[in-house]
């Protein structure tokens with residue numbers, strides 16, 4: 354379960370002036386949202402809870418409608434019971450107010466259709482409003498191979514009217530070709546400005562804060578380049594295994610599941626040039642320049658630039674944890690549950706600065722962070738016996754959201770000059786008292802508002818696939834194996850060696 358939104362608030366230290374983004378609660382226009390895949394893991398765990406929270410905060414007008422669609426036979430009441438049970442399981446029953454829940458459920462309907470069966474579609478056409486003026490959102494929380502077919506169905510039934518928009522879940526495709534084909538299929542029904550490709554990392558508060566940190570402060574920009582920065586690390590570590598998603602995951606692996614989307618988006622936001630505005634295309638145009646400048650990984654360098662891993666039995670948080678093969682109940686699989694990559698951006702700002710990406714399941718803890726490792730001072734005036742640690746900026750995305758700038762400071766005392774490394778700590782918990790919305794809450798409301806800024810444009814997705822395809826092909830051609838690592842550790846030792854060989858090391862958390 355995601356930790357986002359579950360901030361520990363240190364009320365004693367809260368400044369009254371930091372009570373958060375009240376504009377987030379400005380009501381959106383009434384809408385009708387049709388959620389395909391409404392009985393699936395994502396809808397139950399993330400989408401319905403997110404809509405409930407927005408409803409409770411008064412952001413969703415009571416005249417809105419939410420129509421769940423999937424192929425299982427359920428009455429409306431049974432479906433509502435399912436999402437109630439799941440809400441309580443994933444969000445905690447104590448966060449649900451029965452009266453508000455009842456009011457929320459009045460918005461909900463359920464329609465059973467098998468999307469591959471043309472005859473079933475009339476049931477959906479009957480269930481949705483006939484109004485051409487109502488904002489209508491089609492959320493495709495379904496396997497991506499079905500996206501084009503669903504869009505064709507919407508067109509056939511006359512549902513894809515001018516105010517309709519479509520939300521596509523990630524990963525779009527499994528490589529460049531399949532992503533391109535899906536994008537073509539969807540484009541036959543919806544123009545690009547009506548397509549919302551979700552990467553939920555972009556909806557996280559701390560990810561949006563990257564833009565504020567970089568472009569709302571004058572201090573960092575002069576140092577944000579290869580003159581001052583030695584390397585960058587981007588880690589998205591999870592301590593969970595593949596849970597109930599083994600079938601999907603085994604066909605995907607960590608590169609497709611996490612790197613192609615979340616990690617590359619984080620890389621883009623950390624390294625792109627300043628966009629001229631926060632307008633959707635201004636930001637997306639800068640991101641795509643980074644993706645296009647990524648040095649290709651090929652059969653020649655894939656062994657030195659990437660490490661694949663797969664977890665085996667171990668211990669996570671003091672409890673025994675199964676290995677991947679046991680979790681999947683299979684005898685063999687070469688799918689990577691961990692990947693580390695040494696990337697490089699070939700442009701003036703970043704040439705020569707390694708950017709280390711790392712993500713995996715069943716690692717020691719759940720944490721996402723970006724570490725900017727600065728170079729050492731050019732000359733130490735403190736003598737050979739005094740270590741001067743280089744500055745480091747740690748942007749902690751989750752949990753314990755914070756921005757920490759590690760600096761050298763003189764340790765007080767008369768006994769000689771001793772240096773100590775301490776952080777300037779901008780901790781979210783210590784500064785903000787509000788519950789901040791889960792990524793999906795923000796993104797869903799942005800779809801209704803027609804704000805494309807936090808969604809991926811077609812060319813971005815395809816450029817990210819082109820780069821990942823190079824790695825996938827090189828792995829295939831070289832037969833690079835997924836190395837075992839114990840559950841509860843931070844990946845195969847080869848991932849440490851990859852950095853050590855060039856004098857670097859992953860930052861300690």
Ligand SMILES: NC(=O)C1=CN([C@@H]2O[C@H](COP(=O)(O)OP(=O)(O)OC[C@H]3O[C@@H](n4cnc5c(N)ncnc54)[C@H](OP(=O)(O)O)[C@@H]3O)[C@@H](O)[C@H]2O)C=CC1
Pocket residue numbers: 389390391392393394395396422423424425426466467468469493494495496497522523524598
């Ligand atoms: N789960 C997650 O954490 C995340 C998921 N995603 C993406 O979201 C999408 C959905 O994932 P997830 O919820 O895990 O998938 P699930 O397998 O849990 O759910 C799939 C859903 O699609 C429905 N469905 C499948 N085939 C049909 C059909 N022919 N007609 C109608 N409905 C159908 C299923 O209905 P029924 O149950 O009735 O068969 C079910 O509601 C995928 O693209 C995934 O990659 C992205 C990020 C995270």
Ligand SMILES: O=C1O[C@H](COP(=O)(O)O)[C@@H](O)[C@H](O)[C@H]1O
Pocket residue numbers: 354355356591610611721
């Ligand atoms: O998209 C995905 O993300 C989750 C991790 O998201 P987080 O918000 O909990 O950090 C990951 O578990 C899943 O495999 C992947 O599909």
